[in-house]
Amino acid sequence: MIKLQRPWILGLGAASLVALGLSIIHLLNKEKAGFWPFLAILAIAGLAGATLTAQRAGEPVLIVNEGSRAHRTWQTAGWGIFAFFVVATPYLLDSFRVQQVNKSMYFAVAVLGVNLIIGYSGLISLGHGAFMGVGAFLSVILVEDYGFKLWQTLFVIIPLAFVIGLIVGIPALRIKGLYLALVTFALSYAFPTLLKIEGIDKRTGGDLGRNISLDKQVQPGRLKGLLGLNGLDAPAQEQIYKYWLMALVTGISFLLVRNIIKSRAGRAVIAIKENQIGAAVSGVPLTTYKVITFGISAVFASVGGWLYALLFSEANPNTFGPLLAISLLLALVLGGVYTLQGALVGSLLYVFLDDLRTRVTLTSVAGWRPSFFQIAEGSPLTQAVLGLVLILIAFFAPGGVVFIARKVRASLIRVIPTIPTADVVASAAVDSPMSEPEVATTH
Amino acid sequence: MSVLEVQDVRARYGQIEALHGVSLNVEDGEVVVVLGANGAGKTTTLRAICGMVATTGTVNLHGTNIVGTDTADIVRMGVAHVPQGRGTFPELSVVDNLNVGAYVRKDKEISADIDKWFEIFPRLAERRTQLAGSLSGGEQQMLAVARAMMSRPKVLLLDEPSLGLAPLIIDDLFKQFASINAELGTTMLVVEQNANLALGIASRGYVIEAGEIVLSGTAEELRNDDGVRAAYLGV
Amino acid sequence: MSLFLQRMIEGLSNGAMYGVVAVALVIIFKATTLINFAQGGLAMFGAYMANVFAIEQGLPLIVGILLGAAVMAVVASGIERVLVRPFDPANHLPVVLITFGIAYILQAVAAWKFGTEFKSFPSPFPSGPNDHIEIAGARLRYERLGVVLVLMIMVGLVHLILNKTKIGLAFRAVSSNTESAKLVGVKTGRTLNFGWALAAMFGGVAGGLVAHFTQLDSGFMDKILIFSFAAATLGGLDSINGAVIGGLIIGLVESPVQPMVRDYVPGFHFLTSDLALLVAFLLILAVLLVKPAGLFGTTRVERV
Ligand SMILES: Nc1ncnc2c1ncn2[C@@H]1O[C@H](COP(=O)(O)OP(=O)(O)OP(=O)(O)O)[C@@H](O)[C@H]1O
Ligand SMILES: [Mg+2]
Numbered sequence: 001m002i003k004l005q006r007p008w009i010l011g012l013g014a015a016s017l018v019a020l021g022l023s024i025i026h027l028l029n030k031e032k033a034g035f036w037p038f039l040a041i042l043a044i045a046g047l048a049g050a051t052l053t054a055q056r057a058g059e060p061v062l063i064v065n066e067g068s069r070a071h072r073t074w075q076t077a078g079w080g081i082f083a084f085f086v087v088a089t090p091y092l093l094d095s096f097r098v099q100q101v102n103k104s105m106y107f108a109v110a111v112l113g114v115n116l117i118i119g120y121s122g123l124i125s126l127g128h129g130a131f132m133g134v135g136a137f138l139s140v141i142l143v144e145d146y147g148f149k150l151w152q153t154l155f156v157i158i159p160l161a162f163v164i165g166l167i168v169g170i171p172a173l174r175i176k177g178l179y180l181a182l183v184t185f186a187l188s189y190a191f192p193t194l195l196k197i198e199g200i201d202k203r204t205g206g207d208l209g210r211n212i213s214l215d216k217q218v219q220p221g222r223l224k225g226l227l228g229l230n231g232l233d234a235p236a237q238e239q240i241y242k243y244w245l246m247a248l249v250t251g252i253s254f255l256l257v258r259n260i261i262k263s264r265a266g267r268a269v270i271a272i273k274e275n276q277i278g279a280a281v282s283g284v285p286l287t288t289y290k291v292i293t294f295g296i297s298a299v300f301a302s303v304g305g306w307l308y309a310l311l312f313s314e315a316n317p318n319t320f321g322p323l324l325a326i327s328l329l330l331a332l333v334l335g336g337v338y339t340l341q342g343a344l345v346g347s348l349l350y351v352f353l354d355d356l357r358t359r360v361t362l363t364s365v366a367g368w369r370p371s372f373f374q375i376a377e378g379s380p381l382t383q384a385v386l387g388l389v390l391i392l393i394a395f396f397a398p399g400g401v402v403f404i405a406r407k408v409r410a411s412l413i414r415v416i417p418t419i420p421t422a423d424v425v426a427s428a429a430v431d432s433p434m435s436e437p438e439v440a441t442t443h
Numbered sequence: 444m445s446v447l448e449v450q451d452v453r454a455r456y457g458q459i460e461a462l463h464g465v466s467l468n469v470e471d472g473e474v475v476v477v478l479g480a481n482g483a484g485k486t487t488t489l490r491a492i493c494g495m496v497a498t499t500g501t502v503n504l505h506g507t508n509i510v511g512t513d514t515a516d517i518v519r520m521g522v523a524h525v526p527q528g529r530g531t532f533p534e535l536s537v538v539d540n541l542n543v544g545a546y547v548r549k550d551k552e553i554s555a556d557i558d559k560w561f562e563i564f565p566r567l568a569e570r571r572t573q574l575a576g577s578l579s580g581g582e583q584q585m586l587a588v589a590r591a592m593m594s595r596p597k598v599l600l601l602d603e604p605s606l607g608l609a610p611l612i613i614d615d616l617f618k619q620f621a622s623i624n625a626e627l628g629t630t631m632l633v634v635e636q637n638a639n640l641a642l643g644i645a646s647r648g649y650v651i652e653a654g655e656i657v658l659s660g661t662a663e664e665l666r667n668d669d670g671v672r673a674a675y676l677g678v
Numbered sequence: 679m680s681l682f683l684q685r686m687i688e689g690l691s692n693g694a695m696y697g698v699v700a701v702a703l704v705i706i707f708k709a710t711t712l713i714n715f716a717q718g719g720l721a722m723f724g725a726y727m728a729n730v731f732a733i734e735q736g737l738p739l740i741v742g743i744l745l746g747a748a749v750m751a752v753v754a755s756g757i758e759r760v761l762v763r764p765f766d767p768a769n770h771l772p773v774v775l776i777t778f779g780i781a782y783i784l785q786a787v788a789a790w791k792f793g794t795e796f797k798s799f800p801s802p803f804p805s806g807p808n809d810h811i812e813i814a815g816a817r818l819r820y821e822r823l824g825v826v827l828v829l830m831i832m833v834g835l836v837h838l839i840l841n842k843t844k845i846g847l848a849f850r851a852v853s854s855n856t857e858s859a860k861l862v863g864v865k866t867g868r869t870l871n872f873g874w875a876l877a878a879m880f881g882g883v884a885g886g887l888v889a890h891f892t893q894l895d896s897g898f899m900d901k902i903l904i905f906s907f908a909a910a911t912l913g914g915l916d917s918i919n920g921a922v923i924g925g926l927i928i929g930l931v932e933s934p935v936q937p938m939v940r941d942y943v944p945g946f947h948f949l950t951s952d953l954a955l956l957v958a959f960l961l962i963l964a965v966l967l968v969k970p971a972g973l974f975g976t977t978r979v980e981r982v
């Protein structure tokens with residue numbers, strides 16, 4: 001069945017989306033804002049308008065059957081737009097912005113790890129910053145001191161991160177409640193100090209950290225021509241080349257996580273989150289799955305750290321402390337817990353907002369100078385913004401951006417599923433925002 | 444006037460509606476029983492009265508509608524509830540369980556009352572400093588009842604007090620209910636599956652099925668009802 | 679021997695400070711199974727307030743510390759009412775986000791209002807070079823003994839409040855069985871609010887004591903908080919006495935361990951407090967592995 005009524009609403013929504021994307025790209029590239037901020041506001045208003053109109057009508061604008069031709073066309077178009085942005089982004093933005101996108105990617109892979117444990121087993125980890133550190137430091141040390149090529153270090157990093165994940169996870173995951181948060185929080189504090197201990201600091205560089213020396217850093221190689229890098233300046237060449245490397249790893253990571261979630265074991269882990277006792281009765285070895293999930297999630301964080309080393313060619317103990325772990329959590333929640341897209345969207349948002357947070361002062365935005373509200377650049381108050389965002393998210397956007405986007409989409413388009421399979425049920429369960437049906441420890 | 448008047452009450456857990464318009468009433472000083480199978484909505488009915496589940500409809504307590512009132516305030520209005528599974532405080536001593544039962548009281552007779560309940564349930568007196576969590580099931584049920592009575596309630600809601608207890612202890616407990624009702628005039632709404640016993644102390648009763656009242660009448664009428672006999676009296 | 683005794687007292691006094699913060703954590707965990715990650719931030723801010731009252735306004739230091747703690751109790755009560763109560767305590771993620779948010783805001787505001795440089799902070803006890811008693815050649819400093827004394831007073835106080843007052847009874851009831859607490863007429867919201875205030879009071883006093891030994895800055899409670907987590911885990915997250923004993927054990931282990939390792943393990947010259955942080959982390963792991971409920975916690979810690 002295909003039903004399309006008042007197509008102008010759908011058109012308004014689509015046009016608003018495109019306008020929003022264009023204005024964001026322009027805003028990122030230009031120092032002078034011009035009329036683009038207004039277009040962005042207009043686009044958001046357009047989206048909101050389309051959503052509200054459709055909601056008022058009580059029925060989505062477009063109703064299609066799952067798997068029907070209309071549905072598949074629509075899906076293909078969606079993927080097409082996504083692919084276009086993936087390919088075009090590095091060439092549309094200047095090298096500073098491309099670096100930010102690259103930052104979002106190492107972030108996203110680590111956030112994926114956090115999501116695996118929080119989103120799909122309901123337990124909160126505050127230690128994934130340390131796992132990233134494991135990846136970043138091993139990369140630098142192995143390349144510098146042991147003559148590894150950067151890609152070869154992955155063969156050491158992945159198994160090691162898994163084992164470290166198990167060591168941290170086994171004690172904490174046997175018990176319900178916030179114990180994992182507690183253990184990993186302590187890990188986040190202990191990790192940087194561990195790296196600075198005398199003896200160990202010979203390898204890690206102590207407070208100063210280590211660099212990968214210039215001759216061993218990743219340089220745009222043979223693919224230069226294919227990637228269209230010839231004729232670009234050196235920073236752009238470097239960033240775009242790294243963009244493609246990182247996009248590859250990020251893409252593979254997302255595919256892997258998707259498959260993990262869809263696998264039998266993955267569905268069992270979701271069952272754990274949904275209903276502790278039920279899963280236990282049905283013979284799912286809960287603790288084992290949880291611990292393995294945690295190990296895998298640590299691996300993704302460490303690969304995030306490896307990407308970090310690839311991007312920046314350095315590692316510093318102070319980078320991988322509690323603040324990073326919280327940032328990963330924040331990015332995940334910004335994007336949307338329990339969703340795959342959330343990790344990517346949230347990381348992009350986080351990286352760009354964080355940049356804004358540290359550069360933009362209230363005065364420069366508003367243009368007037370009430371001295372009380374003035375947050376100077378580098379003022380400690382910029383830290384408060386981070387705190388405020390954490391609180392606001394918990395209150396007003398518990399499902400993150402992806403949840404809002406899905407709501408908008410659902411009010412515009414309804415896909416009628418074919419016979420619900422276990423898959424659909426599992427992924428439907430994954431859609432609920434920030435609900436953690438886990439029973440509290442002592443009650 | 445009825446002490447407790449439940450009118451067209453609907454209650455829901457999330458999306459699931461568990462009560463579809465339940466009405467019942469309890470007169471002053473009366474003992475009324477609610478019979479029903481597992482999952483019929485007996486517990487939910489009591490929870491709806493106490494404001495512990497999302498509820499619509501009216502629940503009049505002494506003529507005041509208490510739907511939407513905070514549970515703690517309903518207790519202050521003279522309702523005590525012995526929940527299914529007893530609901531004692533396992534980490535608190537027996538005496539402290541009784542003390543906290545008198546939480547809403549401000550008078551000076553609390554310790555005298557505790558002594559009184561220790562006389563009624565001597566087994567509790569022997570274990571006054573023991574943690575409630577270490578009591579046997581029967582002892583916990585006695586403690587739950589004594590704790591509820593410590594607030595000197597006008598209305599006592601009992602949720603399957605016989606659950607999991609030995610027959611001798613059940614007999615004893617129900618004798619205590621009868622004497623509490625006789626001596627203190629406490630109005631009681633008792634949820635039970637043990638219909639024989641419950642109808643023994645009740646004057647009237649209701650039968651609830653799948654969230655709806657399907658039958659009501661005096662204890663005598665219910666005892667002679669074929670459906671009730673088959674379902675709840677095992678004859 | 680005398681040096682050992684001296685170290686023991688130092689360890690005990692450090693442990694006492696961890697213990698006080700751990701008690702604060704336990705108070706909230708007992709009632710809600712939540713962990714307040716802002717506990718350190720609240721304590722830090724309390725110490726700054728003490729600094730304002732005592733150093734800037736010239737009140738006696740003890741009064742300043744108590745006033746600072748009281749202010750933080752009010753702040754914590756407000757935080758509980760406005761930011762924490764709207765959420766179901768069984769849903770951990772929002773509360774974790776919120777307590778971290780509060781911690782960052784408190785740190786930022788402290789750094790902004792009071793500056794980022796380290797400030798020295800006096801001890802409420804005599805702390806001159808000669809303020810000590812000598813036992814068997816060991817110099818036991820009053821500022822150290824005083825901290826242990828304060829711990830004992832505070833633990834006595836919390837037991838008094840919990841066991842002898844009506845609000846204490848209500849608090850124990852809510853911790854034991856929230857549903858039933860409502861059914862005896864306890865206002866659970868208000869009771870938990872009291873718990874937050876009490877915990878912040880404890881943290882605030884601890885902050886005022888710690889600051890003398892570490893100096894005052896917006897992050898000075900961070901490490902203490904980790905040690906307190908370790909202390910609370912060791913003692914059992916729902917046991918107040920356990921938190922105190924856990925704190926003392928960690929304090930004792932921390933102070934003799936460091937010089938010993940430095941002396942006996944060749945090649946390892948650990949930075950003093952950094953090793954301790956690692957030890958704290960490993961200790962948490964070990965306790966959860968061997969005895970998840972801690973030394974004195976109830977065994978109700980549910981396995982999954
Ligand atoms: N917390 C809950 N969440 C969802 N559904 C619930 C909940 N509690 C009860 N129900 C449902 O509401 C219905 C009525 O339950 P209720 O507990 O009132 O039954 P009952 O008559 O007391 O049964 P029993 O004799 O077994 O105690 C049942 O279908 C039950 O599954
Ligand atoms: Mg029931």
